[in-house]
Amino acid sequence: MPLIMILYYIICAYIAGMLVWNFIREKKSVNDMLLYLLVMIPLVLRILRVK
Amino acid sequence: MYLRIGIILAIMVVAYSLAKWKNLSVELSMLSAAVCGGIAGAFVSTPPIGQLARHLVEGAFTYLDVILVFSTATIFMAIVRESGGVNYVVRATIKYFYNLRIIALILLMIIVLIPGALTGAGSVSLLVVGAPVALALGYLGITKRRIAAILFIVAGLSAAAPPVNIWAMILSAGTAIPYVGFELPLGIPVLILGTFTVLFLGWKRERTMDLGEVLKEMPEVPERMSWWRVILPFLIFFGLIVASRILPFSTPILGLPLEFVIAALVALLVSPKKIKILELSRDTMKRLLPLLATMVVVGMLQQVMTATGVRGLLSFAVISTPITLLFILLAVIIPVSEGVLTYGGAAIIGIPLIWFLDSIGLHATVAIAGLSLLWPLGDGLPPTALIGRLSVMVSEYKDSYWTFLRSTWLPWLIITVVGILMIKFSADLEFLVRWSI
Numbered sequence: 482m483p484l485i486m487i488l489y490y491i492i493c494a495y496i497a498g499m500l501v502w503n504f505i506r507e508k509k510s511v512n513d514m515l516l517y518l519l520v521m522i523p524l525v526l527r528i529l530r531v532k
Numbered sequence: 533m534y535l536r537i538g539i540i541l542a543i544m545v546v547a548y549s550l551a552k553w554k555n556l557s558v559e560l561s562m563l564s565a566a567v568c569g570g571i572a573g574a575f576v577s578t579p580p581i582g583q584l585a586r587h588l589v590e591g592a593f594t595y596l597d598v599i600l601v602f603s604t605a606t607i608f609m610a611i612v613r614e615s616g617g618v619n620y621v622v623r624a625t626i627k628y629f630y631n632l633r634i635i636a637l638i639l640l641m642i643i644v645l646i647p648g649a650l651t652g653a654g655s656v657s658l659l660v661v662g663a664p665v666a667l668a669l670g671y672l673g674i675t676k677r678r679i680a681a682i683l684f685i686v687a688g689l690s691a692a693a694p695p696v697n698i699w700a701m702i703l704s705a706g707t708a709i710p711y712v713g714f715e716l717p718l719g720i721p722v723l724i725l726g727t728f729t730v731l732f733l734g735w736k737r738e739r740t741m742d743l744g745e746v747l748k749e750m751p752e753v754p755e756r757m758s759w760w761r762v763i764l765p766f767l768i769f770f771g772l773i774v775a776s777r778i779l780p781f782s783t784p785i786l787g788l789p790l791e792f793v794i795a796a797l798v799a800l801l802v803s804p805k806k807i808k809i810l811e812l813s814r815d816t817m818k819r820l821l822p823l824l825a826t827m828v829v830v831g832m833l834q835q836v837m838t839a840t841g842v843r844g845l846l847s848f849a850v851i852s853t854p855i856t857l858l859f860i861l862l863a864v865i866i867p868v869s870e871g872v873l874t875y876g877g878a879a880i881i882g883i884p885l886i887w888f889l890d891s892i893g894l895h896a897t898v899a900i901a902g903l904s905l906l907w908p909l910g911d912g913l914p915p916t917a918l919i920g921r922l923s924v925m926v927s928e929y930k931d932s933y934w935t936f937l938r939s940t941w942l943p944w945l946i947i948t949v950v951g952i953l954m955i956k957f958s959a960d961l962e963f964l965v966r967w968s969i
Contacts, residue, residue, distance in 0.1 A: 488790055489600075496603045499817040512557050516825040519563070522592045523599070523828065 490528060497524040536576055537841040544569035544842065558916050559825040562876060566591070566833040573840035583839075591835030595827040597789075598652070598701055602823060603816075604792035605651035605696065608765070609660045610816045611796050615803035616754040617762040618643070622664040623750050626671060630743045634731065636672060640665050641686050641730040645722070648690025650769075650792075652698040653823055654908060654919045657687045662926035664751065669927075671746045673737035676929040681939045684923035685729045685947070688908025691919075693722040695773065696788065698827075699878045699904045706834075706883035709896050713965035717901035720964070721950055725905070729943040756804035764802055769795035822918075830876040837880065847884030855892070859956060863948045866903060870910025871917065878907065895958040897965045902954030905947055912937055 504517040547568035551561035566588065574581040612618060621643060629636035644665055648657035662683055669679045691698070694715045704711040772791045776783045786794075800807060817824075837843040853861070869877025882903060890896040912920030920937065923929075929936055954961060 485784060485786065485790065488793075489787075492600060492604065492789055492793060495813070496600070496817065499814050502814055503818050503821075512560060513821060516557070516559055516821050519559070519592070519828050520599070520821065520824045522589060523596045526589070526593070527596065 493524050493528050497521055497528060500524070533841075534845065537845045540569055540572045540840045541842045541845060543572040544837075557822070558872075558874060559822060559829050562826075562829045562833050562873065566829065566836045569833075569840055569842065570836045573836070578841055579836075579839040587835050587839050588832050591832035592828045594705070594831030594834060595702070597787075598698055599824050599827050600789040601696055601792070602651060602653060602698075602820060602827070604789040604796065606653070606656050606660075606820055607813050607816050608769075608792045608796035608799060609647045609651060609656060610812055611799040611803065611807060611809070612762070612765065613660045614807050614812055615761070615799065615805060616757045617799075618661050619664055619751045620753040620757045620762055622661070622668050623747070623753060626668050626746060626750065627743075630672075630746065633672065633735075633737070636668075637730045637734045638727055640668055641682075641726050644683065644686045645690040645693055645726060648687055649693035649722075650696060652691060652696035652701070654687035654689075654691035654911060655823065655922055656820075657690045658683060658919065658922040658926050659819055662687070662922065666927045667750065669734065671741055671749070672734065673739045673741070674734050675738050676927050677931065677936050677939055678733045678736075680923045680927040680929040680936045681943075682730055682733045683927055684912055684920055684936075685733075685940055685943045686726050687919050687923065688911055689722045689726050689729075689905075689947075691908050691911075692718060692904045694718045697904050698875055699882065699907045700900050702830075702875060702878040703882045703886055703900045703903070706879060707886045707890070707896065709886075709900070713897050713968040714901060715968040716964040717898050717954070717961065717968070718904060721901070721905060721954065725943070725947050725950060728946065732942060733939070754804040758804075761802045761804060765795045765799035768798045826874050826876070830873070830879055833876055834879045843880065843884070846880060847887065850881070850884045851888045851891075859952055862903075862906065862952055862955070866906035866951075867910035867913055870907045871913030874911075874916050874918065877910070878903075889955065889958070893959060894955065895962045895965065898958035898961045899955045902951045902958065905951035905954070909944055909947060912940070 500517050500521050504514060507514050507517065544565040548561050548565040551564040556564070570579065570584045570587065573579060574584055579587050625636055625639045625643070629639060643661050644657050647660045648654045666679050666683060669682065697714060697718055700714055701711055769791055772786060772794065776785065800809060834843070865881060866877070869881050873880065886896055886900060889899045908919065911918050920933070924933060924936060
């Protein structure tokens with residue numbers, strides 16, 4: 482796998498990590514929790530290499 | 533067939549309206565429209581019910597690249613702000629140009645343009661530089677209503693400015709037009725319209741203050757902050773972009789997200805104060821959540837509309853409209869679509885519109901640039917009014933929202949006319965695209 486592609490997987494993982502962290506800390510807004518889950522869909526699937 | 537697709541479209545509109553009525557956010561309302569549209573389509577096997585989940589997930593991937601650009605660019609700008617860079621530049625503008633009003637106003641406009649131009653989101657401009665710039669405009673004797681109006685128009689223009697214009701990216705992706713050659717068709721009108729706006733709305737001085745008093749009131753900057761610490765990350769970023777243009781065969785293709793990450797690392801290294809990068813990133817992602825969710829949901833909605841035939845029906849409606857009427861309607865349809873669907877408007881109305889304009893001999897890239905000037909105006913319209921609400925918030929304007937919006941009438945009108953004329957005469961302006969490449 483080329484280096485640049487590996488770096489992009491790392492960027493995806495970093496952003497997904499921040500979203501997971503926010504999701505776990507979110508206690509009040511159900512709307513925000515749902516939005517975190519939605520945004521995580523493409524990022525997590527890309528990290529798992531599921532098309 | 534038309535009746536069937538029309539019913540699916542009506543179900544999507546009703547689902548969206550019901551969700552809004554129940555006070556769901558715009559993103560969840562659009563999601564409910566996509567899901568209900570997909571289920572309605574499944575009754576006639578467009579798409580088959582077993583394929584619906586696949587379509588939704590596949591749609592979520594449509595703008596993954598845009599999501600990465602948004603996220604990395606905003607983290608980069610957040611590091612520049614946190615290091616004191618934004619306050620340093622705003623303070624220097626007031627210090628050296630307080631008595632040269634035109635230059636001070638134009639520099640403050642450019643400061644607002646930069647974060648939006650780099651990230652493609654006017655809201656990021658307001659979140660990163662909105663408060664210090666609003667403060668500086670206040671010291672220049674401008675009323676809060678006019679400050680909110682300046683921020684709204686300029687932040688909207690910043691979202692349209694190159695190198696990152698999300699509307700143009702969505703339209704380019706949807707119409708198979710490469711996202712190249714937009715620098716001059718977008719950059720020139722944005723700079724001219726921004727300068728006009730800031731001078732028209734900011735020229736009148738309501739009160740005067742002593743410069744020493746102003747500087748005392750402005751936020752402090754870290755002691756070790758200097759020009760090179762502010763400029764170096766931007767030089768690295770633009771250097772990487774220029775290098776890939778000048779030496780295309782010997783420069784690796786990094787892509788905007790990786791270029792922003794490299795610039796962010798440089799900004800972090802040269803920051804005069806320690807930055808807690810994990811906390812800053814987490815906070816940035818929290819602020820970006822509505823924008824990122826919009827991109828995911830718009831992709832889903834677009835996929836469902838394609839699978840059900842609704843997108844085809846809308847395309848047909850666009851190409852059936854008499855051309856003169858279409859040009860007149862653009863002034864209303866485009867901003868309203870942004871107000872209701874945010875970036876979804878570009879995918880749903882913009883893509884068939886560009887197909888049509890291209891087919892009648894207009895230049896697609898310049899036409900996209902012209903449309904891109906109209907969409908940001910919709911960010912001041914309800915139900916979303918994303919940039920409008922943020923402008924009011926950072927400028928601490930307390931009176932009626934509509935009074936603030938009314939004060940933008942002349943820049944709004946001129947931007948609309950310029951955008952429509954750019955579309956109408958796009959074939960004659962094709963040289964701007966050639967000069968950009």
